[in-house]
Structure formats: structure tokens, C-alpha cells
Amino acid sequence: MPYTTKQRQAVLQVLERRGERPVAAPELADALRREGCPVGLATIYRQLERLAETGTVHRITTETGALYQYCPRRDAGQACFLLRCAACGRVEHLDCPQLRSLYQHLAAEHRFQVDPRQTVLTGLCALCAEQEAEHGEN
């Protein structure tokens, strides 16, 4: 840690507290302002950039902008696979042998090297699938 400022800590705290729920930069700014610890939007973006570079948070590109999600590093820098629910926005990590072997297959047979950090499998998580089924019954 070359530096520590209260803004840096505040940003990180919000991310930690959100846990698995990813947050957008403007939303994060609102949260901090409501907590009585306002941080400039530019600062937030700069901190998020640093945090994403070091792997402390994930940066997830969506149609409406980028989302950031705290990523407690289990095994430092290990490849982790991301599943994003299009309905609730949540992102889960998955360490699945089949997924890993698929990527190996793509590299070997289709000459395409998937970058797990840039790749997000998007779809419907279990909870949202349930809710959608309920609504479908109506």
C-alpha cells in the first residue's frame, strides 16, 4: 500500500459491504454521499481503475455502463470464471473443471484462447429463473 486516504478506504468499504452485488460508479458515489462521506466522482473512477488493475475488484462491462464487484482473492490471481445474471446483475464466481476443459478445447481445436477475466457468461441465475417461472404462470 503506497498510500492510504480516507476516500480510498471509503470506496473499498462500500464494495466490501456490497459483497456479491456489483455496483456502478455513480451509484457508489450516491451511497458515499448518503453516508456523509462524499467522494468526487472522478476520484471514485480513479480508485476503481486501480482496484480493477490489482484484481481487487472485477470490472464488468454492461450495456448501461460498467459495474464493479469486490473480489476477495482466494488464490491470488487465479483464473476465475464469471457468471452474470442478466436479471439481477449479480455475478458469481465459478471454478468448474468442465468449464476449464472447454476453454482448453477451444484453444486446441478452434485456435481461440479465451481470456477468463474478460469473459462473462450471461444468463439467468437460479433465483431469477424461479421468479420468472412464477410470473409466467400468471
Next chain:
Amino acid sequence: MPYTTKQRQAVLQVLERRGERPVAAPELADALRREGCPVGLATIYRQLERLAETGTVHRITTETGALYQYCPRRDAGQACFLLRCAACGRVEHLDCPQLRSLYQHLAAEHRFQVDPRQTVLTGLCALCAEQEAEHGEN
């Protein structure tokens, strides 16, 4: 086809001509202007929206904005898997049994339903991987 206008055709023609190379909306507007067939940016966005809804083009979300790529529908509406090269931006379709079975595995074992249309596997295509290897040797 409820309607046919020359703008609609012009937009589609550019997309067809680009083939596999995805294009951004502002870039598409430039192309049309250079061809002597200027189309308003708003119109382009509206057309692209329609084309994406019907599945005629893919809409690919990137960090810098959305890209659109013509998608010659082989088997109408069939699920197609997308591989995007982060280096050159090109997107290829892939119909791979292993990929399909992986998605089934995720649904069955991890309760996550991947939506192929929203999912883009990002990484390095064969050509760009070669070039990168060459540069690495320097």
C-alpha cells in the same frame, strides 16, 4: 417487412458488406456519409435496434460502446455461440457440441441458464495470437 426505406437498405448493406467485421453506430454513419448516402445517427440507432431485435445483426457490448455485426441466419433463430477477439474486435460464430454440452452442464449442475445471445467469449483469435507471439520474440 412492413416498410422499406432507402436508409434501412443502406444500413443493412453496409453491415452485409462488412461481413464478419463488427461496426459501431457512429462509424457506420461515417461510412454512409462517405458513400454519398448520409443517414441521420438517430435513424441508424433505430434501425440497428430493430435489426438486433429480429436477430439479423448481433449487438456486442464493449467498453467503448456497442458494436453491430451482420448475422446471416443459418438456421433461423438457432442459438449461436460468439467468440470475440479482444485484439482485432472480430466476432466469430461457433457451433461446437462441447460448448453446447457445457451450457447444459451449467444449467443442470450449477443452476445457471446461459443465454448464448448475450454471452460473448472474449480472448485471442488465431491470427492475433500469432502476431502477439511474434512481437514477444522481439
Next chain:
DNA sequence: TTGCGTGCAAAGGTTTTGCATGGCA
């Protein structure tokens, strides 16, 4: 004291929206 982080404001870019106009059916 030095340098980096911060805040504010402005700029840049993509995308959306409102409204009057014009063309196709």
C-alpha cells in the same frame, strides 16, 4: 517539503428522445 490524491469543472463520446417534416402505402 515533495509528490500524489482529491475536487471541481469541462470536455468527449455514445446513445436516447422530442418534434416537425416528408415519403410510402
Next chain:
DNA sequence: TGCCATGCAAAACCTTTGCACGCAA
């Protein structure tokens, strides 16, 4: 004639950048 698409302009966003100031080391 009626409706829908178009064009233009403005607006809404997110995000980045420049610059002066302040705080941490």
C-alpha cells in the same frame, strides 16, 4: 389521406481529463 420513418437538435448518460489545491509520507 394517414401513418410511420426520418432528420435535426437537444438532452441524458457515463467516463475521462486538466488544473489548482490539500493532505499524507
